Amino acid sequence: MSRHARLALAALLALLLLADQIFPPPLQARQAPQAQVVVARDGTPLRAFPDRQHIWRHPVRLEDVSPRYIEALIGFEDRAFWWHPGVNPWALLRAGVLWLQNGRIVSGGSTLTMQVARLLEPTPRTPAGKLRQIVRALQIELRCSKREILEIHLSLAPMGGVLEGVEAASRAYLGKSAQRLSESEAALLAALPQAPSLLRPDRHPERARAARDKVLQRMAGRWSASAIADARQEPVIAQPVREPLLAPLFAERLRRLQPHAARIESTLDAAMQQMVEQILASRLGILPPRVSMAALLIDNATLEVRAYAGSADFSDSERFAHVDMVQAARSPGSALKPFLYGLALDEGLIHSESLLADVPQSFAGYQPGNFQASFSGPVSVSEALQRSLNVPAVEVLERLGAPRFVSLLRRGGLRLELPPGASANLSVILGGAAVNLEGLVGAYSALARAGVSGRPRYLAGSPLVESRMLSEGAAFIIRDVLESGGPVARMVDGGIGSRRGIAWKTGTSFGFRDAWAVGVSDRHTAGVWVGRPDGTPNPGFFGANIAAPLLLDLFAGIDDSPPAARTPPPGVSSARICWPLGTRSEGLPATLCHQQRTAWILDDTAPPTFPDRLRSGPARLTDHRDPATGQRVRPGCAGGAMRAVEMARWPAALEPWLDPALRARVLPPSWTAACSSGEGGSGDGLRIVGLSNGETIRRAGDGPPATLRLEARGGEEELIWLLNGRQVGRVPARQAFTLRFAEPGSFQITVLDRAGQHDRVEISVR
Structure with a gap:
């Protein structure tokens, strides 16, 4: 090739390269x-x-x-x-x-x-x-x-x-x-x-x-x-072109998290999501208009979310279809009680069979009642948790401290939203704060993860965020109580409850606004919420009748494998304990051990029953008996020798709730005739006088409050007067007590003395 040809070719190539740079292809x-x-x-x-x-x-x-x-x-x-x-x-x-x-x-x-x-x-x-x-x-x-x-x-x-x-x-x-x-x-x-x-x-x-x-x-x-x-x-069969719509609110949430990603890879399981949405859809026919539902399911091993339904029906705007109730903060009702008892276990305040009082009580003016509007008297921690009793939970929270409870929950990864300007108080355990379903499910996962809770993970590469909610031992005990009723129930029914492998708890907020159920199995933690997103009450809708069946259906659909056998972790053991003292039964005589129960204890510690809120003095007392009659005597009125007997005292608030056979066996006997007269009693026990059961007191129109002069006969030393379970006064025996009723209503008046005697009347003020 000649020199001129080579130059021409080079010029042409240069020109092409220049044109290529000036006019590049639109790869953008x-x-x-x-x-x-x-x-x-x-x-x-x-x-x-x-x-x-x-x-x-x-x-x-x-x-x-x-x-x-x-x-x-x-x-x-x-x-x-x-x-x-x-x-x-x-x-x-x-x-x-x-x-x-x-x-x-x-x-x-x-x-x-x-x-x-x-x-x-x-x-x-x-x-x-x-x-x-x-x-x-x-x-x-x-x-x-x-x-x-x-x-x-x-x-x-x-x-x-x-x-x-x-x-x-x-x-x-x-x-x-x-x-x-x-x-x-x-x-x-x-x-x-x-x-x-x-x-x-x-x-x-x-x-x-x-x-x-x-x-x-x-x-x-x-x-x-x-x-x-x-x-x-193969035939050519194509489905109509339509937008995929599975877990729509979840997808919208992830889109907001990654607005520029073309493809967002989540942790959801498509089959589980379809199953959850189908179960929710099957409930729509029994729900009133404008009632929605939400469900969240996570894998315990990875904390990855497997199913997420933020609303009941994404196509039904009347049910607030676009409101994601997985994230909405609502009152949890009783759903926080498992954490209260678990944290109290870790603090050494209780064991699984600690004696609690399910009776009308006043806690610095706060008077909780039970959902069933009735009381059971003496109950254990296990019974109180399984039956979701309110008064025992408040009693435990009072000992633990509401601010500390909220702080410990926050340390464990669950933040409570308190009303503006409010501080933590005893109402938080009955729904006086707000949580969302996402946080509640993450917290409950601790029961199946050796006490470690976690934040639900939505994206495949998101970090694992965990917090220590409970000790491994406390998590085991609480899960066992929720799953099978604890050691006592295991002895009664052979552990039938544990065969399903699901530990769950319900919650109902004030006014039937929110119905909850959250539970764990070996593999999954799931939670459901039912209610109206606008907060309108739904009378008759509560956790046990509307949310719990939904939760159990979810578990039946996703977790049908039999539960693995679990053994107590280090630090958890069973022990025989005594009521009313609450301590181990070994070496205690019958006078100090009125009832024996089998309890889960943590770190080999069996803490005693809480101190009596109504009556001061030790949990054990010593009195003297006449060896011949078995009646009580005291120096100065005894006609002969005396026998000292050490007795365990039941909390004063519980003594009126003991069944007659137990009362006759465990409460101090009557005084001898020579000693009872010195106390002003008749030997027939403590009685309210001048007021009969069922009596109606009528006020004078819009005049001053009704005033009653209350008297009792047969009491010893000091009398404690209660109004609807709340202490209203202490007076010496044989002294009258005046009580004023500013508002009409039904009232229960109870009088107790230090010997465990009591009397009670119910009246109406009109």
């Missing part, structure tokens, strides 16, 4: 707005959000697409794709000859790279347009690898209507990921870009079938004859 178009899709852990789309032009476009990588589709696409469109420089001269020559012969374009001769050029920069189907495609294809090949070029085509190829890319088409028409295409499906989708509108399988199945068969014919020699024959036999 591949960064066009993309549809967002939130997918389950197996890739199933949960919800998709189109781009601003309402185009469904899901960019994919080569490994996200079935190899069958890649083979069909290249085999049908561009067999020389892997070796040509962007243009196939033989294909162009053939297309030109056919054009001259027929007077029209019969075959475009386009390579996949040229098609990508047209996708990035649309051009008219003219010779000038074709020339522009050729130039752009060459430029693209200089800048991109074959893999990158193919991925652009996989993401942008028109697939009919508002669908672009093989993933969007596969999901919309076939209801599956492009990773799982059969030979027939791969051939069908490979043919679509030839004429997307005319070959849509949902509208023109016969045309689509003919186009598919044409692709299959071209694959002869690349696919086996049997595979092609089987593919031809």
